[in-house]
Amino acid sequence: MNDREFNALADVALKRIETGLERSGADLDFEMVSDSVLEIEFSDRSRIIVNRHDAAQEIWVAARSGGFHFRWDGSNWQDTRHDEELMAALSRLVSEQAGEPVSLA
Numbered sequence: 489m490n491d492r493e494f495n496a497l498a499d500v501a502l503k504r505i506e507t508g509l510e511r512s513g514a515d516l517d518f519e520m521v522s523d524s525v526l527e528i529e530f531s532d533r534s535r536i537i538v539n540r541h542d543a544a545q546e547i548w549v550a551a552r553s554g555g556f557h558f559r560w561d562g563s564n565w566q567d568t569r570h571d572e573e574l575m576a577a578l579s580r581l582v583s584e585q586a587g588e589p590v591s592l593a
Contacts, residue, residue, distance in 0.1 A: 489545060489560065497560055498540040498547055502526055505538060505578060508592030516586055530585050538578070547574060551581040 489498075505526060509518050518528040524540040538548040541557075547565055549556040559564040559572045565574035574579075575593045582590045 491542065492543075492544045494542070494560070495540070497565075499575060501547055501565055502538065502540065502572060504575070507590060508575070508578075509582075511536075512582075512590045512592065514582065514586045514588055514590045516582070528582065533586050536556075536578075536581060548572075549578065549581065552585055552591075554580065 502520070506518065506520070509516065509528065513529060515531045516528055521527050522543070524529075526538040528536040528538070532538075534552055536552075537546060537548075539543070539548050541548045544557070545572040546560065546568070550563060556570075557568045558577075559568050560566075567573075570577075578590045579590055582592065
């Protein structure tokens with residue numbers, strides 16, 4: 489995949505995450521702090537950072553429970569170490585840090 493294709497796919501994923509967070513109704517704040525970094529802040533001041541990593545052509549997630557890398561497999565952003573899709577993983581991670589169920593799918 490070339491850089492333009494990667495950036496287009498990653499931008500769609502970041503927008504999808506934003507839309508899911510808006511609709512979730514969870515007690516959290518989020519903002520794009522740059523064109524490639526989404527920061528999610530929870531009521532306890534903890535954060536999840538989601539960013540587009542251009543060099544690796546991956547989406548990286550930093551959460552309280554660890555760091556995760558997601559690579560496009562042709563149809564989904566798939567965790568490079570675990571069998572979990574990006575939106576499912578983020579739903580789980582956001583739910584853990586928010587202390588309430590959150591579905592971003």
